[in-house]
Amino acid sequence: MTALNAFHRRKLTSGEIALAQSVYQGSLNYERIRIHKGKLIPFLQYNRVAMSPFGTMHFPKSLYQNDFSQASISARHLFIHEMAHIWQHQLGLRLWLDGAILGAKGGYKNNECYAYAHRVNQCEHFSQFNMEQQADLIADWFVFQNTQNNPQIQKIMRDFIDNPNNVALLPTHAEFRFQAA
Known part of the structure; x- marks a missing residue:
């Protein structure tokens, strides 16, 4: 287990690195990734929402795990989803901006911006999905x-x-x- 520092932040465990490498291979600088126990935006961020806009994963206390590689399948799904945002960040995507745009357009209302199933038959390339759809595609591909x-x-x-x-x-x-009703 990797200990939290005074800022409630820690490095990835060896198990988490192995878990992430099974999906992201060598595309990430795993040494730079940090996990923060606590919200990125206190008082505004829901207790069931993790955020990773700047290369650090922020898990509210209710979602935090000491080692996600040893956690439940749903916690590993969330970890792989958030790791997708780290992958996007390290490749140069401005997640804070794309996330703000999705939010301003109402995408986080009812989790609409995560839904991808209705677009699968319309899209040919991974890049045609927004940042949240990509993260869910990767996490779902990993788990299901x-x-x-x-x-x-x-x-x-x-x-x-x-x-x-x-x-x-x-x-x-x-x-x-929005999905057709």
């Missing part, structure tokens, strides 16, 4: 067998699986589309 066996998702994920270092995989927009 049904997405790994879905040919269209395999096609969309292929470039990421083959080369997660590719900057061209980053979102080309901060859009989301």
